[in-house]
Amino acid sequence: MSKDIQQAGEERRFLDYAPAPESRDIVRLRPSYGLFIDGDWVDGHGAPFTTIDPSTEAPLAEIAVADEADVALAVAAARRAYDKVWSRMPGAERGKYLFRIARLVQERARELAVAESLDNGKPIKESRDVDVPLVAAWFFYYAGWADKLDYAGLGASPRALGVAGQVIPWNFPLLMLAWKIAPALAAGNTVVLKPAETTPLTALLFADICRQAGLPAGVVNIVTGAGETGRALVRAEVDKVAFTGSTAVGREIAKAIAGTEKRATLELGGKAANIVFDDAPIDQAIEGVVNGIFFNQGHVCCAGSRLLVQESIHDELVDRLKQRLTTLRLGSPLDKNTDIGAINSAEQLERIRRLSELGEAEGAERWSAPCAIPEQGFWFAPTIFTNVSTSSTIAREEIFGPVLSVLTFRTPAEAVAKANNTPYGLSAGIWSDKGSKILAVADRLRAGVIWANTFNRFDPASPFGGYKESGYGREGGRHGLTAYLKAGAR
Amino acid sequence: MSTAQKLAPAARAVAILGGDATDRALRLHLEGLSRVDAVGLEQRAAGFATRSIKTTSKAAALDTVIGLIDLTTLEGADTPGKVRSLAAKARTPDPGDLATPRPAALCVYGDMVGVAIEALGGLHGDPDDGRIAVAAVATAFPSGRASLAVKLADTRDAVAAGADEIDMVIDRGAFLAGRYGQVFEEILAVKEACARPDGTAASLKVILETGELATYDAVRRASWLAILAGADFIKTSTGKVQPAATLPVTVLMLEVVRDWHRITGERIGVKPAGGIRASKDAIRYLIAVAETVGEPWLAPYLFRFGASGLLNDVLLQRQKLRTGHYSGPDYVTID
Numbered sequence: 001m002s003k004d005i006q007q008a009g010e011e012r013r014f015l016d017y018a019p020a021p022e023s024r025d026i027v028r029l030r031p032s033y034g035l036f037i038d039g040d041w042v043d044g045h046g047a048p049f050t051t052i053d054p055s056t057e058a059p060l061a062e063i064a065v066a067d068e069a070d071v072a073l074a075v076a077a078a079r080r081a082y083d084k085v086w087s088r089m090p091g092a093e094r095g096k097y098l099f100r101i102a103r104l105v106q107e108r109a110r111e112l113a114v115a116e117s118l119d120n121g122k123p124i125k126e127s128r129d130v131d132v133p134l135v136a137a138w139f140f141y142y143a144g145w146a147d148k149l150d151y152a153g154l155g156a157s158p159r160a161l162g163v164a165g166q167v168i169p170w171n172f173p174l175l176m177l178a179w180k181i182a183p184a185l186a187a188g189n190t191v192v193l194k195p196a197e198t199t200p201l202t203a204l205l206f207a208d209i210c211r212q213a214g215l216p217a218g219v220v221n222i223v224t225g226a227g228e229t230g231r232a233l234v235r236a237e238v239d240k241v242a243f244t245g246s247t248a249v250g251r252e253i254a255k256a257i258a259g260t261e262k263r264a265t266l267e268l269g270g271k272a273a274n275i276v277f278d279d280a281p282i283d284q285a286i287e288g289v290v291n292g293i294f295f296n297q298g299h300v301c302c303a304g305s306r307l308l309v310q311e312s313i314h315d316e317l318v319d320r321l322k323q324r325l326t327t328l329r330l331g332s333p334l335d336k337n338t339d340i341g342a343i344n345s346a347e348q349l350e351r352i353r354r355l356s357e358l359g360e361a362e363g364a365e366r367w368s369a370p371c372a373i374p375e376q377g378f379w380f381a382p383t384i385f386t387n388v389s390t391s392s393t394i395a396r397e398e399i400f401g402p403v404l405s406v407l408t409f410r411t412p413a414e415a416v417a418k419a420n421n422t423p424y425g426l427s428a429g430i431w432s433d434k435g436s437k438i439l440a441v442a443d444r445l446r447a448g449v450i451w452a453n454t455f456n457r458f459d460p461a462s463p464f465g466g467y468k469e470s471g472y473g474r475e476g477g478r479h480g481l482t483a484y485l486k487a488g489a490r
Numbered sequence: 491m492s493t494a495q496k497l498a499p500a501a502r503a504v505a506i507l508g509g510d511a512t513d514r515a516l517r518l519h520l521e522g523l524s525r526v527d528a529v530g531l532e533q534r535a536a537g538f539a540t541r542s543i544k545t546t547s548k549a550a551a552l553d554t555v556i557g558l559i560d561l562t563t564l565e566g567a568d569t570p571g572k573v574r575s576l577a578a579k580a581r582t583p584d585p586g587d588l589a590t591p592r593p594a595a596l597c598v599y600g601d602m603v604g605v606a607i608e609a610l611g612g613l614h615g616d617p618d619d620g621r622i623a624v625a626a627v628a629t630a631f632p633s634g635r636a637s638l639a640v641k642l643a644d645t646r647d648a649v650a651a652g653a654d655e656i657d658m659v660i661d662r663g664a665f666l667a668g669r670y671g672q673v674f675e676e677i678l679a680v681k682e683a684c685a686r687p688d689g690t691a692a693s694l695k696v697i698l699e700t701g702e703l704a705t706y707d708a709v710r711r712a713s714w715l716a717i718l719a720g721a722d723f724i725k726t727s728t729g730k731v732q733p734a735a736t737l738p739v740t741v742l743m744l745e746v747v748r749d750w751h752r753i754t755g756e757r758i759g760v761k762p763a764g765g766i767r768a769s770k771d772a773i774r775y776l777i778a779v780a781e782t783v784g785e786p787w788l789a790p791y792l793f794r795f796g797a798s799g800l801l802n803d804v805l806l807q808r809q810k811l812r813t814g815h816y817s818g819p820d821y822v823t824i825d
Contacts, residue, residue: 013550014788015780020542125540283745284530327781336542433525453527 017329020336022124027115029201032062035070035224036207038077039217044070046225051200054121055333055342055377063200066223071192071232074221078163078190079237081218086190087160091147098143098186100213105136105178108209112202116174117333119201121342121378122296124334134458135178141460142182145481149187152481157488160188161263162239164484167230167253168203169245170196170344171299171400177203179475180242181220182460187484189240190219194233196245197226198345231256238262240484244301247398247424247469265473265483267301267465269398270426272447273419274304274455277412278313280431284453286317286324289404292429292455294328294382297343298402301470302427304455306395307384308415311408318386318406325369325382332374340371340402343378352380352401359385359394364405390421398424412437416444425467429455448474499681499720503674506718506753513671520670520714526706526742535738538778548773552808554788555772556583557617559593559795559804560625560761561825564632564729570605573598577609579825580622584805586821587812593801594790595623595655599631600648607652616654617790625655625695629680632699632728634659638676645683649692656684657695657796659728660712662702670715677719693791695723695761700739701731709739713746723759729796734764737774744782751783760787763796769807772800798825 032048034041046065053060066074086094105112112135113127122131149158164184168176173195184191195203203222210220223229227249234241234256243253244267257264274292276285292304309317333341343349360366364385373379380402388395388405395405409415419428428447430438438452448466451457458464463479465471473483503511507519543551561580563572576596584590594617596606606624607614615621626648630636636644645656658680664672677696684692696716700709713724724743727734740762747758760779766772772795779787787793802822810816 014547014554014776014785016547017541017543018545018547020544129540280524281527281530282524284527284534287530287534336540433527453530 017337019332021332022110022114022117022128022334022336024114024118024334026111027118029061029115032064033200033204033224034064035066035074036204036220036222037070037074038221039211042070042073044224046070046229049197049226051119051198053118053377054198054344055374057376060118060201063224065225066229066232068232071223071229071236074192074223075163075165075233075236075238077218078192078221081216082160082162082190085216086185086219087188091149091188094185094188095143095146097213097215098139098146098182101209101215102136102139102143104209104212105132105139108205109133109136112174112205114334115201115205117341119199120170120173121333121344123338123341124336125338126296131172131175134460135174138175138178138182138460142186142481145183146186149481149485152478152485154482154485154487158485159488161484161486162189163237164189164191164240164242165233165236165238166191166193166242167233167245168193168195170199171296171301173199174202174206176244177206179244179480183475183480184242184484185219187481189484192221192223192233192236192238194223194225194230197224200224240264242483243267250471263483265465265475266471267473267475268426268469268471269424270301270303270466270470271306271396271398271422271424272302272304272427272429273306273308273422274429275308275409275415275419275431275441276310276313276317277415277430277432277434277437278310279433281433281453282313282317282320285431286320288429288431288453288455289321290324290328293404294325294340294402295456297341297380299344299348299400300456302449302456304427304429305399305404306419306422307404307406308409308418309406310415311410314406314408318384321384322367325384328369328371328382330371330373330379330381340382343380343401346378348400349378349380352399352403355394355397355399356383356403359388359392359403359405362392362394364388364392364394390418396422412441416441420446423469426465426470427451499678502720502754503718511671511674511718513669516670516674516715516718517668520711523710523714526710528706531706531742532738535741535778538737538741538781539774541774541777543773543777549808549811551773551776552769552804552811553591554776555769555795555804556593556801557591558788558790558793559797559801560595560597560763561593561801562597562729562763562796562798564597564599564627568599568602570602573602573605574609576825577606579801579823581610581613583801584808585823586809590805590808592620592622594794595625597625597627597657597796600626600628600644600651600653603648603651603653623654624652625657626651626653627657627728629658631657631659632730634661638679641676642679642683645680649684649686653692655693655695656680657697657725659697659699660716662699665703665712665715666708673715674719677716677721681720693722694720695725695759696721697725697728697763699728699731700726701733706738706742709742710746713743717746717750717758721758723761723794725761725763725796727762727764727796729764735762735766735796737778740775741778741782744779748783757787757792759792759794761794761796766795766797767799767803769800769804772804
């Protein structure tokens with residue numbers, strides 16, 4: 001054909017997809033929210049704050065703050081519910097409530113997805129297709145365990161711990177709530193949960209779901225606030241502390257509960273290696289790398305933030321990766337075609353900027369996808385750093401943003417050594433078409449979760465947790481259940 | 491943009507293989523291609539299906555789809571009357587809206603080429619200039635089970651009758667048995683048979699029949715093989731075997747033409763055929779094209795749909811966008 005290139009560059013219209021916004025009318029937010037204690041909304045005694053939409057900086061609702069007395073009230077309510085109702089209820093009955101909650105989550109899925117995207121800034125396609133379906137899956141899974149605790153591996157008739165104090169992060173607000181509440185309730189505990197201060201909305205909607213499900217008062221209590229409220233909860237009369245968040249706060253919690261009877265599971269930071277061998281299925285590996293670090297704007301503790309690529313394919317892979325990143329669509333979280341949403345807060349954006357500048361200053365080569373950044377709100381274009389050495393700050397510190405550091409290796413042994421060379425150990429990824437190599441490498445990686453030829457896949461039946469500074473204890477699966485149980489009396 | 495080099499088909503292979511296209515050289519090359527992870531590929535394709543194309547984008551997409559359709563009739567029961575009726579449909583897809591774009595081509599059996607050209611009249615021509623081409627299936631379509639001499643005669647016959655495009659099938663038996671050299675030689679020979687006395691040539695679409703190749707790795711190899719041998723287009727299916735076109739297979743073939751373009755600067759077309767009946771599905775293919783190889787590929791010389799029922803569904807959707815309400819199957823003409 002003679003007209004090979006004639007139309008190149010001409011048709012640039014189709015990819016400018018017309019806006020396809022999900023309607024926000026499905027969410028009716030109240031102007032202000034109190035604390036959910038003992039099955040009722042009560043006022044907080046701290047100074048309330050406003051939660052905002054990070055994509056526009058527009059206020060969404062006023063949120064109460066629980067002070068120490070409010071937290072004590074919530075813990076007391078949870079204790080009463082535990083003693084009088086929940087610990088006496090047969091497992092099958094507890095299971096019924098959990099099944100009911102799971103079904104309500106499904107029924108209200110669109111509302112929850114929109115609320116999550118509004119408050120967190122994540123794209124609606126992720127809250128709709130990943131977060132909320134997983135929330136329902138978590139409740140369904142643990143609902144099934146509620147009457148089968150004898151098979152949890154602790155012998156006959158294991159017992160619940162009592163009241164669990166749970167503190168969750170802002171990156172997957174409702175999903176982290178489900179990871180915490182579902183196993184706790186299935187095992188027979190009652191809970192006091194504190195959502196992150198920048199993303200309290202879906203937890204407050206969940207309180208409404210608990211009421212709708214007829215859950216006995218006090219079994220689930222939600223207290224909102226910032227770090228001080230969290231500290232009060234950790235210090236309060238709880239039997240178990242479950243925390244997901246930064247390693248610094250995790251350390252503080254471990255110190256605070258040292259010498260007490262309180263148990264803890266800590267799910268902390270990560271700096272996961274995503275290892276791409278030269279025999280990897282290259283197109284799918286590119287997708288996996290993109291999904292590994294740019295999913296949820298990189299606000300993922302198990303994100304594949306260090307790309308370890310075999311030297312022989314480095315240039316080609318980086319080239320293809322850049323090409324792929326130019327097709328990512330950054331914009332309104334509620335638009336169904338958005339791939340990259342907003343950064344959750346000004347504070348987090350500042351941290352991502354600072355670490356990226358440091359990366360440049362330390363000699364790494366920066367490339368950002370060419371995308372228009374909206375004027376309002378907090379945004380950061382997908383960015384990759386090449387020429388990164390293992391000693392670079394951006395290769396060692398968790399950035400928690402859409403920033404990928406690319407490093408190279410020559411042999412499987414070097415890949416393993418570099419992957420393990422981090423204080424963290426939450427997750428890792430391996431890309432190769434050769435099964436035996438995947439198994440051999442996985443065996444030597446010190447990370448809690450290892451994905452092969454995929455990344456960031458979650459399932460309620462699979463335990464999740466870290467090595468080293470990524471924390472201790474496991475969530476998910478039977479292991480996640482036993483974290484809320486102790487062996488029965490003989 | 492890059493300057494596409496025009497290589498003779500065999501020269502194409504020599505340049506990439508670094509030597510003659512022997513069975514051994516082809517094997518080494520094709521088996522050295524990166525493998526495909528089925529789960530990952532299918533996930534990627536499913537991701538395209540979650541795109542939401544609304545309002546002005548939808549209108550543009552529907553018109554684009556029509557302009558990329560090879561309106562097809564490939565029945566044993568085809569008659570000149572049936573082909574004329576199809577041509578009439580192509581000339582006036584929607585009598586209620588004469589601004590409706592026309593499909594890219596009519597796709598018929600070789601003996602119907604003359605009828606199709608006559609029926610199209612002055613509208614017969616290059617789809618990239620807004621006219622309608624005539625494509626003929628050849629090489630003992632759909633099975634390809636005939637001697638090379640018969641396949642070549644079949645091809646020459648259609649070209650002589652005036653076909654603008656030839657849709658050939660590969661010998662899947664030879665391919666699956668690892669006789670890549672044989673498949674290569676056949677495509678090469680058919681490509682030569684596409685030449686016209688005046689020095690021009692009919693465009694060659696090579697049908698891989700992906701439903702019979704079974705694995706994605708085989709589809710990738712067959713795609714490369716066809717392009718090395720001189721294909722202008724790689725096409726998924728005959729429509730006579732299930733599964734016919736699927737989104738993952740098409741995405742994979744688009745990745746191959748994207749990689750070929752990276753290496754050589756040449757643009758090869760892709761044609762999913764069979765089983766695409768709904769506008770919604772067709773739009774997903776457009777998204778896959780635009781996001782895998784880029785928008786320039788959304789042109790008749792680089793992308794086609796092999797379909798018959800699809801056109802009417804697109805017309806119904808078009809009417810809905812224009813009038814705001816759905817009509818029904820009796821408000822579009824059957825061909």
